[in-house]
Amino acid sequence: MKRVILIVIGALLAAMLGWSIFTKIAQVKNPSQTNKTAQVAVEIGPITRQAVVDRRMFTGALEAESYFIVAPKVAGRLEKLTVDIGDTLNTGDVIAQLDSLEYEQQVQQAQAELQVAHAQLEESQASQELIAQDLQRDRSLREQKIISQSDLDGAEARFKVGQAKVRLAQAAVQQKEAMLGAAKVRLSYSRIVASWPDNGRQRVVGERYVDVGAMLRANDPILSVVDISSLRAVLHVPERDFASVEIGQVVDIVTDAVPGRVFQGKVRRIAPVVQTASRQVRVEVEVPNDDNALKPGLFVRAFITYARRSDVLTVPQVALAKRQGGTGVFVVNTAEKVARFIPVMPGIVQDGRVEILKPLDISGFVVTLGQHIVNDGSPVRIVNAPGPVPESGK
Numbered sequence: 001m002k003r004v005i006l007i008v009i010g011a012l013l014a015a016m017l018g019w020s021i022f023t024k025i026a027q028v029k030n031p032s033q034t035n036k037t038a039q040v041a042v043e044i045g046p047i048t049r050q051a052v053v054d055r056r057m058f059t060g061a062l063e064a065e066s067y068f069i070v071a072p073k074v075a076g077r078l079e080k081l082t083v084d085i086g087d088t089l090n091t092g093d094v095i096a097q098l099d100s101l102e103y104e105q106q107v108q109q110a111q112a113e114l115q116v117a118h119a120q121l122e123e124s125q126a127s128q129e130l131i132a133q134d135l136q137r138d139r140s141l142r143e144q145k146i147i148s149q150s151d152l153d154g155a156e157a158r159f160k161v162g163q164a165k166v167r168l169a170q171a172a173v174q175q176k177e178a179m180l181g182a183a184k185v186r187l188s189y190s191r192i193v194a195s196w197p198d199n200g201r202q203r204v205v206g207e208r209y210v211d212v213g214a215m216l217r218a219n220d221p222i223l224s225v226v227d228i229s230s231l232r233a234v235l236h237v238p239e240r241d242f243a244s245v246e247i248g249q250v251v252d253i254v255t256d257a258v259p260g261r262v263f264q265g266k267v268r269r270i271a272p273v274v275q276t277a278s279r280q281v282r283v284e285v286e287v288p289n290d291d292n293a294l295k296p297g298l299f300v301r302a303f304i305t306y307a308r309r310s311d312v313l314t315v316p317q318v319a320l321a322k323r324q325g326g327t328g329v330f331v332v333n334t335a336e337k338v339a340r341f342i343p344v345m346p347g348i349v350q351d352g353r354v355e356i357l358k359p360l361d362i363s364g365f366v367v368t369l370g371q372h373i374v375n376d377g378s379p380v381r382i383v384n385a386p387g388p389v390p391e392s393g394k
Helices: 002-029 101-143 149-189
Strands: 040-046 048-070 076-081 094-098 191-193 203-208 223-238 250-254 263-270 280-288 299-316 321-323 326-333 338-343 345-350 353-358 365-369 380-382
Touching: 040 326, 048 203, 048 280, 048 345, 048 353, 101 149, 149 191, 223 299, 250 280, 299 345, 299 365
Parallel strands: 040 380
Antiparallel strands: 040 365, 048 223, 048 299, 076 094, 094 191, 203 223, 223 280, 250 263, 250 299, 263 280, 299 353, 321 326, 326 338, 326 365, 345 353
């Protein structure tokens, strides 16, 4: 008997538990039925019309438009350095002087060897003239049958040998002239001159790598020269923004190093490839720097304006809500105190507000706090004072 009673009691408890679960499930499936009488406390914000700007910020660094290292073409001791960090340069200015004594001696030696080669050439030419006279005489004697044919053949052979010696002496002269020219070039390399295509713009010494007295090998860096009259801001744009960047777009550049100033530049180059690791694209912006306020290496923030639109419909960005896979807002009828879910197509986001592209006929207020527990048709209780009531929408 007791067992039967226990079974009955267990069945009743199971039935009560099942009913409770069924009720909860029904409330989840149709929450609007439970909220028809209970008001949801919410805050609201106005739907307004205003101008919006689609403006993106990117970070990057400044680089010199032109940068090169000054290095000697020959080895030697640095005897003189005429410029230092921050000095301005014009093309053709003397930058440094190496010890030139060894190269001067090489020039003198080459000049002496050239003189010897000229003397040897003169000797060979004089000797050849005598051989030519002997050959002419031997030919005359052979015609008179005074000398044999073998004697004439010997004279002709000596004449040809003499011609070869003259050509050899002439080649030696050319060789010594080339050696003298090379020695003069090496001597000129001891005087290091600033050189670049002259565009009328001065350049600046960026860094100094050695001091006077240092022993330098060929191509050892002495200093760097930069052109900072126009800089290049290198930005790395994410691939989602890549399609919106165009050559010629105006870019606003700001840096903490020059507070309170906005520098304008233009997009000059866009890399044709996306970097695989970062999923970014290299974009180069030309930034005029006439007063040299900006310096290469500075960290910058770049602002690119993609679009400007005036008198568009906007709502607070926090009012956007997700329902059934779509985006929308809860528009509040302030007279009836009821919230209606309206699917929307958002556009430009600016200063906490978002443009509404569709629909364009909503007005009034939208729920900005509490929308996660509000459903379509829910009665609401407004707990904030949003200001004057705009024209009520749907």
